[in-house]
Amino acid sequence: MRSNGLMTDELLIEKFLSGQTDAFNTLVWRWEKPLYNFILRYLGDSDQAKDVLQNTFIRAYKSLPKLKDHSRFSTWIYQIALNQCHDCWKSRKSGFLNLSDLENNERENKREHLSMVDPAHGPEKIKNNAELADYLRQALQMIPEEQRVVIIMKEYHGLKFTEIEAILQVPLNTVKSRLYYGLTALQKVFVQWGLDREDLRFEM
């Protein structure tokens, strides 16, 4: 439960359900950054992340009256975001491209030319945090989806194992093992790219 002074998420939901739309805007303002970063790290594309974030809030706006336990809002909103990510991921995999996908792909290709990581050799020298973030984005896209989502939730959102269990609705041990194997897979990528170097890790 997040709170801004006395305005907890639960209180904002009650106000929204009593007809105050601005209360939902406060929820959007409070949750847009964490959800955007969650989606961005999951999909690896900022434009798609914005679309998915927008769809997530629209879905939440429509479905919020059906949410019975308001204290579960954070779990619930992450579940919606995750479902939207799955849908986006499926449409991306199916090869069906709409106009915005084509534009995204064009932009993606340009960026790939600029900063394509050679899996065999890795970056010679990482200049700044933004460049490192780009490599991390690509590294996350290289591990299985179910491991990636657990790593994002734990590393960047600090969710407890039980919270991740509730969002993903998988056993607790599955959450831990996905995290273990996900980190191991990432570590292999980092070693391959040289991202595990001591100078890189501690100088940035």
Add this chain to the structure above:
Amino acid sequence: MKCDNYQNLIIEKLYDEIAPDDHLRLREHLRICPECAEKMKTLQATSQTLQKWPDSEPHLNLTFIPENRLTVRNYFKKFSFWKFAYGLAGACAALLLILAVSNTSISYKNGDFEFQASFRPNHPATQPLPENYLTKADLEEFKKDNYAAVSQLINENNDREKVRQAVLLSDMYKDFESKRQSDLQVVSQAFQQVSYGNEQRFNQTDRALGALIQYVNYQNAMKP
């Protein structure tokens, strides 16, 4: 115990969600197992590297505005007297306009009012008048006649009511008189019976006293 069994404990330790007992067990295992100790270090390093990806701002400016869907609930929530009054006035005006446009006419025919509406022009000059067409003056005259007839009926009814009441009072008087006569007869008979009874008793008493006097005289005569 195999090292695989410590995978979850390594993860729990990495994120400080390990139970104290498990922590002790893991520490003991890492002390004797260099492979797991190295794994622990590399996972920590991977985690630290991941942390170098800072959060981004979405710059989305999403704002939700209230829906203005016209539902029954919303309508009554926004209900106001003036809104209702204006609505009613508008509806009446629309109805009058429709009636005017549809050449509505109301006429009295054979004792009934007749309503007619048509969207075709209804000019009196172009349409023939009905056989028993009534004017306004006819209606006024009919109204007067009707009024006189009704007044006459009321007066006659009042007269009849008065006569009926007089007859009723007369009958009641006669009935009371006959009952009074019969009551007087009963009382007179009762008086007669009482006086006859008294007379009989007086005579008996006289006879008894006479006999008693004779008896006393006799007794006195017999005394020596």
